[in-house]
Amino acid sequence: MDLYVVVLVEVLYGVASLILISAGLAIVFGMIKVINLAHGEFMMMGGYATITAVNLGVNVFVAMLVIAPVAVGLVGLVVERLVIRHLYGRLVDTMLATWGLSLFFIGLATMIFGNTTTGISTPIPGFAIGDYQVNGYNFFIIVAAALLLVAMLSVLKGTRAGLVARGTMQGPEMAAALGYSPDRIYMATFFCGSALSGLAGAILAPLVGLVPTSGGAYIAKAFITVIAGGPSLVAGLLSSASLFGVVNQAFTFATSPVIGEVALLVAAVVLLRILPQGVTGTFFKGKI
Amino acid sequence: MPGDLTRDAITITLVTGVLIWVLPLIVGTYTLTVLAIYGMLGLSLGLVWGFGGILCFGQAAFFGLGAYAYAIFAINIGESTVPMILAVLVPAVFAAFLGALMFYGRLGDVYLGVITLVVTLILFKVINSTAGPQYVIGNARLGGFNGIPGFPTLNVPGIPDAYIWGDRYFQVCAVLLGLVCMLVTALLRSSFGRIAVGIRENETRMSLMGYDVRARKTAMFAIGAAIAGLAGGLFANWAEIVTPNLFSLGQSAEIIIWCIVGGLGTRLGPVLGAAGLAYLKFLLGQQAVVDNALVTGLVLVLFVLFLPKGVVPALSALWRAGAGRRPRGRVRQRRRPPRRERLNG
Numbered sequence: 001m002d003l004y005v006v007v008l009v010e011v012l013y014g015v016a017s018l019i020l021i022s023a024g025l026a027i028v029f030g031m032i033k034v035i036n037l038a039h040g041e042f043m044m045m046g047g048y049a050t051i052t053a054v055n056l057g058v059n060v061f062v063a064m065l066v067i068a069p070v071a072v073g074l075v076g077l078v079v080e081r082l083v084i085r086h087l088y089g090r091l092v093d094t095m096l097a098t099w100g101l102s103l104f105f106i107g108l109a110t111m112i113f114g115n116t117t118t119g120i121s122t123p124i125p126g127f128a129i130g131d132y133q134v135n136g137y138n139f140f141i142i143v144a145a146a147l148l149l150v151a152m153l154s155v156l157k158g159t160r161a162g163l164v165a166r167g168t169m170q171g172p173e174m175a176a177a178l179g180y181s182p183d184r185i186y187m188a189t190f191f192c193g194s195a196l197s198g199l200a201g202a203i204l205a206p207l208v209g210l211v212p213t214s215g216g217a218y219i220a221k222a223f224i225t226v227i228a229g230g231p232s233l234v235a236g237l238l239s240s241a242s243l244f245g246v247v248n249q250a251f252t253f254a255t256s257p258v259i260g261e262v263a264l265l266v267a268a269v270v271l272l273r274i275l276p277q278g279v280t281g282t283f284f285k286g287k288i
Numbered sequence: 289m290p291g292d293l294t295r296d297a298i299t300i301t302l303v304t305g306v307l308i309w310v311l312p313l314i315v316g317t318y319t320l321t322v323l324a325i326y327g328m329l330g331l332s333l334g335l336v337w338g339f340g341g342i343l344c345f346g347q348a349a350f351f352g353l354g355a356y357a358y359a360i361f362a363i364n365i366g367e368s369t370v371p372m373i374l375a376v377l378v379p380a381v382f383a384a385f386l387g388a389l390m391f392y393g394r395l396g397d398v399y400l401g402v403i404t405l406v407v408t409l410i411l412f413k414v415i416n417s418t419a420g421p422q423y424v425i426g427n428a429r430l431g432g433f434n435g436i437p438g439f440p441t442l443n444v445p446g447i448p449d450a451y452i453w454g455d456r457y458f459q460v461c462a463v464l465l466g467l468v469c470m471l472v473t474a475l476l477r478s479s480f481g482r483i484a485v486g487i488r489e490n491e492t493r494m495s496l497m498g499y500d501v502r503a504r505k506t507a508m509f510a511i512g513a514a515i516a517g518l519a520g521g522l523f524a525n526w527a528e529i530v531t532p533n534l535f536s537l538g539q540s541a542e543i544i545i546w547c548i549v550g551g552l553g554t555r556l557g558p559v560l561g562a563a564g565l566a567y568l569k570f571l572l573g574q575q576a577v578v579d580n581a582l583v584t585g586l587v588l589v590l591f592v593l594f595l596p597k598g599v600v601p602a603l604s605a606l607w608r609a610g611a612g613r614r615p616r617g618r619v620r621q622r623r624r625p626p627r628r629e630r631l632n633g
Contacts, residue, residue, distance in 0.1 A: 083593065086593060099541055103585030104586055107579035107581035227402050258413060258414075272402060276393060276395050
């Protein structure tokens, strides 16, 4: 019985971390059709922002939930104004430019922080379920991911800003004719997406040893989760993250973490071959 | 494409010959060898992407497969001729399967990008985790993260003791690069090449004209992989070790950067881009002030923003304007449509 609880927690944790990793990319790709390949580096910067703030004496949760998103959001704002803004509508060009940005940020982080591993300890202690020891921080990640999804859904569906953003996504000319500036909405969306990437990087920072190249570990997973999710933002994110999270954890339990990762990637290839429009391109149509 | 094949062949032969003679006076042949190999690798993606319109994010996978195929078979066979052929064939067959999987599924270019990227990652992760002694192919231990060292390097075909190394090896690589250039030229002049460019420009139109777009794209993808595999085999000989880093995303990114900087839709561009940027990286590696990745990234961003066509097309346009020659036909004058439409066909 205890084992099942532990496995359930691990699977939930796998799904939740995929949701966290992909949320920022999903916003940017889903809303403004820009694939941000520097997404992993935004997460890396979120991690470094958290660690730097904690080392300066800031409370770890403040650093994680406030400082990191704002810092990375601002970086995203600069990136959007200088680079992305000129490339809207040119999907492949944005991919290439953001890939360049990702290398640029890796280089920058290497120059500032050095090519060494840094990290902070997890702020929540572990506890026991029966005979098994569970990492308490996993629960924090599960709760954070759930809150994040609820927040995204309620902002997009329940607020005027979300309505305007969705409207602009469907018809920029129409939104412009109604007096909203698509340029500024895209800018704000990119800021939100970057901030979410920073938040994800910050929340995951205590679990990994951070190096300047850490972003590479996230980008592929985020990329495939978002693409496999399809056109609907929240529903797509939830469905593909659940699918891949379960596959990953199942194979990790059955064999080894490496096979788990490989199984996730193979599942992605197979899924994209069968459903090239993503999960929500076929199921749950019209949801957000 | 104006001119004829014989003239191109003579030009390529002359240029290759002169460069083999002149370049070693300026740069060491050890560095030049790897520049030639990278040039070949750049050309492989330049063919697939620039002429075939297939954006492959995982060209490094074929490069790495070629290198690993060479290393594994060289250890098992003990000489280099058959492993070199296999270094070309293994990636080509793999690419044919992967290409068939993708193109017969009619996947769009973003999905193509994702799948090639993911396949590269899978290879990287799998090879990376084969550290234990139980992972053996014949006599070759895969070695995981440490890679495979100590395999026999290139020898004169039929004489296993006559190794080719140093200046000779550079000449072999340069001549092979020249040959691959000629092959690509011939391919592009053939009906296959013209139809491939047609597919790049408008896929639907070509399939309505009765061409099997899926089979042709698969074949193009496999040819590109074969060239990348050859470059991989040569690289294994140059480095004398193969490691999983050959499959890394960084390697794939670099190949794409070479093509963008050199110029897509040209044969010369990717080769020059590869050699030039690899040499820049080599020079940057000798100083510690600026990080390498920072410069590479900046170069890519600036090129996408300000010179998305690349150096070679820009220079040749400049040359034509300067020489007062009128551009041939309307097609060359027309502004290029946004790349997204072009790639979607």
